[in-house]
Amino acid sequence: MNVPFDTASSNPSGRLTLEAQGFRGLKEQHWNGLQATLVEQAARLGEGEFSDQGALVFRTGKYTGRSPKDKFIVREGSCSAEVDWGDVNQPFDPELFDRLHERVLAYLQGKNVWVQDLFAGADPAYRLPIRVVCERAYHALFSRQLFIRPTPEELASHHPEFTIVAAPGFLAVPERDGTRSEVFIIINFARKIVLVGGTEYAGEIKKSIFSILNYLLPLRGVLSMHCSANVGDDGDVALFFGLSGTGKTTLSADPLRALIGDDEHGWSDDGVFNFEGGCYAKCIRLDRLNEPEIFDAIRFGTVLENVVLDPVTRIPDFADASLTENTRAAYPLEAIPHHVPGGCGSHPKQIIFLTCDAFGVLPPVSRLTPEQAMYHFLSGYTAKVAGTERDLGSEPAATFSTCFGAPFMTLPPRRYADLLGAKMRKHNVPAWLLNTGWTGGGGGRGRRIALPYTRALVDAILGGVLLEADHAVDPIFGLDFPRTCPGVPPEILDPRRAWSNPADYDVQAVRLAQRFVSNFARFQNVEPAIREAGPRKIEA
Structure with missing residues (x-):
């Protein structure tokens, strides 16, 4: 289609021209x-259509996600x-x-x-x-x-x-x-x-x-990280590492804290800085109650990908996954009311590794030793739920993505892990493993940990409450988890207690532990203390 445009926005003289680039x-x-x-x-080119709030909605055809191969x-x-x-x-x-x-x-x-x-x-x-x-x-x-x-x-x-x-x-x-x-x-x-x-x-x-x-x-010497970051009124920066769907964007968009960025950051000798000037939020099943900052950011100028619109009202149906589960919203950081102008912060005070454990095995929250932090950073575990993607079968599928971002890491994993470990030790930063997945059973049997409970756990981490709580240790994974947390029912904090049949939990926990051990076998050159910080190898 030949659509004429005003070409007044030509390249100013003195700048590198496209012709000079071939x-x-x-x-x-x-x-x-x-x-x-x-x-x-x-x-005007017909590339997209407007939603009722003025966002421009595009369909990306048969490729609705990345093509890593x-x-x-x-x-x-x-x-x-x-x-x-x-x-x-x-x-x-x-x-x-x-x-x-x-x-x-x-x-x-x-x-x-x-x-x-x-x-x-x-x-x-x-x-x-x-x-x-x-x-x-x-x-x-x-x-x-x-x-x-x-x-x-x-x-x-x-x-x-x-x-x-x-x-x-x-x-x-x-x-x-x-x-x-x-x-x-x-x-x-x-x-x-x-x-x-x-x-x-x-x-x-x-x-x-x-x-x-x-x-x-x-x-x-700068650690590049697949994580979101926010900061409290006292300048306390928190990092949220995690794969797609684990809650990086959702949990870092906190009305009580300022957003530094939702996905990619660097950690230099001076502190943390955002790589980007916008957010690329997953918006499948988005609703204003649980994610008001993201919901309200979808307005004029926002790019929506593969979101289905009502043909009459043009209201987005965020629950409709008929095109893909990977529906997305791209908007500038300024669309989030509480954001950090300039995109920089101090050295982090807390590091949170996010995992969506669809097997219902891991505790909702665990305090990690430095060696466990390196183990889980190199493992990068999450799980996909059966039924959300083609060919997953009846069981959840475990995914291990090194550094919580393996598809984008160009250097050997040890380069990133060594940098993270050195910076955590230098600045005395504690690390936590936060499970945003299932409790009481795996997908189809248990239930997803409610977002208000996960937010309460994050608040307790950032407020230092969990450091004072009475703790227990999981015997298979060796994870140290709290027995109580304000705003969270105590029966879900201990994953084994949350299952109606603890023996079924034991079987599932051993299976997941074996997956961890099998995956980590490829890291032969790490220190023994890191290798031994994972779950014990237990025969079924």
């Missing part, structure tokens, strides 16, 4: 459009010795990359493109200038909401260190291009280019930059 024969270039302009352009890193001299090559960081041939890059540039000839010059990293000492060149206005809007937006003065001198080219309409030919499928996400550290093609899912843009920061920052 682009040629483009139809129109739309530079650094503001939110309203991008919303208008995406709507289609992610590659170009194997060349500058990164070959550092990258943790394998199933997560798959190597890609430099010559094939150059050819594919040329094919993508040729594909974009005669097309409109949207350009956003942005930053990743709130701390000026570590921030990364980036450029996102998009085939879709929607992807430019998404990028502007998610990354850090420069001031006019910063924009005048902005020079991108990495450029992401998002061309969802270009489908790779595996036999020709060396990809696995039509989809590709390829990072080239030598040329400082990321190619994203074959998929409309905008999260690939966000996570490709996270992967880059996970390579660059630890080499400078």
Whole structure:
């Protein structure tokens, strides 16, 4: 569709042009459009439709989530010795990359493109200038909401260190291009280019930059973390590590604390800083009662992905998972009333590892020793509930994602674990394991731990209440858990007591413990004290 636009937003003179970056024969270039302009352009192109509150709703087609098997890193001299090559960081041939890059540039000839010059990293000492060149206005809007937006003065001198080219309409030919499928996400550290093609899912843009920061920052002594962060009135920063669906965004959006960020952070010698300028919240079954800050952030300018609208009222049906369980909302950090301008905080006072244990085995909350903290950080355990995803079968599926973010970690796991351990010891930061999953049985038998109870547990951690509570120790996992907590029924704090038949709990606990032990066997080079901090290997 040929839709004319006002092209007054051309690239100012003196800045790095697209032509200098190899682009040629483009139809129109739309530079650094503001939110309203991008919303208008995406709507005029028919890329999305408006909800009743003015959010723009997009459907991403057959790819409603990330495509981890289609992610590659170009194997060349500058990164070959550092990258943790394998199933997560798959190597890609430099010559094939150059050819594919040329094919993508040729594909974009005669097309409109949207350009956003942005930053990743709130701390000026570590921030990364980036450029996102998009085939879709929607992807430019998404990028502007998610990354850090420069001031006019910063924009005048902005020079991108990495450029992401998002061309969802270009489908790779595996036999020709060396990809696995039509989809590709390829990072080239030598040329400082990321190619994203074959998929409309905008999260690939966000996570490709996270992967880059996970390579660059630890080499400078900064721990890159897949976590959310908030801060209390006294400046006490809390970190929430966790995989998708465990509650990072929900629990850090606290009306009594200020949000630093909901997903990606760095921990330097000066403190914690957000990588982003926005939030990318999972919104399946979202409701105002339990998550008011997120619910109210969905308004004009917010990007909704794969959320189903009522065709008449245009009211989002957040309970409808017919397109995907992975419905998303992308909005600027400023949409959260209590946020930290500037995106930086002091060194953390508490670290919380989130897990959604669908087996109903782990306590709702446990205090971790330093060795247990390293064990659970390297394990990165959570579980998926049967029935929420295809092919999971009748039992929950255990997932172990190193550092609570294995798909995005480019260096060997020990690099991140060693940095975390050193910073925790230096700043005397305690760690907790918080189970936001099931109690009284696994999925289908027990019940999900109610969000108000989880919030009460978080409040007790942050307020120091749990340090004074009477504790018990789980005999299989060795986890130290409180017997009481204000606002939480005591019968759910001890997971074995919460089951109607304790013998059934014992069987399930042993099975999960064996999964932990089997997974951790790959970490042969960790200190014995860390390896021994996990559950005992118990025969069924």
